[in-house]
Amino acid sequence: MKDWRESCRSRVGAKGLFNKLKEKLSGFKESITNRILEKAAGSIPIIGNRSEPAAAQKEIRPASAELPVKTPSENRSGIAGATQVEAVQPTRISIVDKARSLIFEREVILDEKDLEEPLWGLEMALLESDVALPVAEEIVSSVKSSLVGSRKKIGSDTGDLVETALRSALLKVLSKNVFDFDEFIKNAPKPVKILFVGVNGTGKTTSIAKVARYLKDRGYSVVLAAGDTFRAGAIEQLEIHGQRLDLKVIKHKTGGDPAAVIFDAIEYAKAHKKDVVLADTAGRLHTNINLMDQMKKIVRVTKPDMLIFVDEAIAGNDAVERARLFNESVPITGTILTKTDADAKGGSAISIAHVTGKPIIFLGVGQDYPDLVKFDPEWLVERLLGD
Ligand SMILES: Nc1nc2c(ncn2[C@@H]2O[C@H](COP(=O)(O)OP(=O)(O)O)[C@@H](O)[C@H]2O)c(=O)[nH]1
Ligand SMILES: [Mg+2]
Structure with a gap:
């Protein structure tokens, strides 16, 4: 027999189940991710992996005046042996983008203050979505305790980090009473x-x-x-x-x-x-x-x-x-x-x-x-x- 979860998925398929809440949770993920990246950008000299400063420098070079120039051998789209030299156009790199490249594989410690605003936003989002107050509070406090304090390795998985915290907070409140x-x-x-x-x-x-x-x-x-x-x-x-x-x-x-x-x-x-x-x-x-x-x-x-x-x-x-x-x-x-x-x-x-x-x-x-x-x-x- 077809896995019932699979059949549920096809039953509700394209229907917009809980779309507004979904949107709000995604907004929360984004706001925490940006907060982490902003913090990382502001604290790079302190928290950066000191054994690799050169690598970090290299990462931000495109933002500086010194523009990398592709050599003919690097110009893979060019005809072999051609002498065409093509300068990479300077791009505006925001502080968040800069942080994103700098902090890969580095660590940031989130404290309560960093999370205050996004968590307030999360609580508001849950209440606006008709989540009952004690339930919203429990979700927020559980997300907070998974994100605050411990050193977080930030890399391409920043979004995952927040999603994992949200996922386990939601699962905790939803799994209290299960019945087969x-x-x-x-x-x-x-x-x-x-x-x-x-x-x-x-x-x-x-x-x-x-x-x-x-x-x-x-x-x-x-x-x-x-x-x-x-x-x-x-x-x-x-x-x-x-x-x-x-x-x-x-x-x-x-x-x-x-x-x-x-x-x-x-x-x-x-x-x-x-x-x-x-x-x-x-x-x-x-x-x-x-x-x-x-x-x-x-x-x-x-x-x-x-x-x-x-x-x-x-x-x-x-x-x-x-x-x-x-x-x-x-x-x-x-x-x-x-x-x-x-x-x-x-x-x-x-x-x-x-x-x-x-x-x-x-x-x-x-x-x-x-x-x-x-x-x-x-x-x-x-x-x-x-x-
Ligand atoms: N969209 C939607 N409509 C439903 C669902 N369940 C019931 N309804 C509709 O709600 C209306 C009232 O349902 P009914 O069973 O008569 O309610 P009762 O008075 O509690 O017995 C009917 O028009 C149903 O088709 C549901 O899961 N989704
Ligand atoms: Mg009836």
Whole structure:
């Protein structure tokens, strides 16, 4: 089978996932790199490798008045034996360019003061991208501790140095809570009961259909429970997915008790030896006490093996805050973050697991059934820092 990371890559392919954040991180890399080069330029006599001063001199010669002249033998593009002599045109070399050539294989020590401004810029960039404050602070402090103090060998890898610091800071916050959905399904007693909750319109029903397809593709039998008995048309919406995916949908009438529908779906799954029950619920706001109490009742009656909170990445900090409050009300297993294909900021994807202490399980990356990506911190970091 094709490596799933490869298939994720092709799924989101040209889509501009988290483009704005990506741009900001790249701006940060550039500002630190320039800072390092400026510092190196200002401190060459002190930090330069004293055993090679001549080499350093040679490097900057093009900036001086003494221009190198190509000899005929060096003039490789010329006709052999020709006596044509061609002067290299003087070029304006900036202090950063000069430093770049001088400091290759030399060392610069970055102190807190050097990093103050770029790190402030990084924190602002993260906050503007809807990364939650404690998460932004943790990323900044982790980048700072990898860059400050130790002697850094500066060469062609200056950009790599900053990228490595950013990469490990992001991975640290993203990898705190990882969860292998496939392993869980494989090992859990059947039927595995999965309940989907969240506010209205975030993509619960669509995500249920995507997860159903994901499980079907992996050989599991699935039953759908039409637990959104509140919204007109919600049962029909799930039924259409059921028809398309050839899955049994257990339903009652609109206005019925959602806990009873889901309970029936579980009984059906037991009787027919189905592997997984995916239960839909009505959208509810975390501020609506009655509906939050109803959710608690559904959980009490149906005892789900997984409680998945669904929210949309484009909601940014709101999504993170809702996840936190849902998790406080009924402990969630993790989150499906939808509509990442429409989210340029990426802040909720970076913050939600950290703030709730529960993993992101899948990302929704579009409206079609295969537009579901199993969450992988390394994959996300690659999207943010890769070319
Ligand atoms: N672009 C995009 N749209 C999505 C995604 N997930 C769901 N949607 C759309 O969001 C809208 C609401 O989805 P629905 O599943 O009905 O939300 P629910 O009210 O939470 O059940 C629909 O138009 C879906 O097609 C996603 O990952 N990307
Ligand atoms: Mg729905």
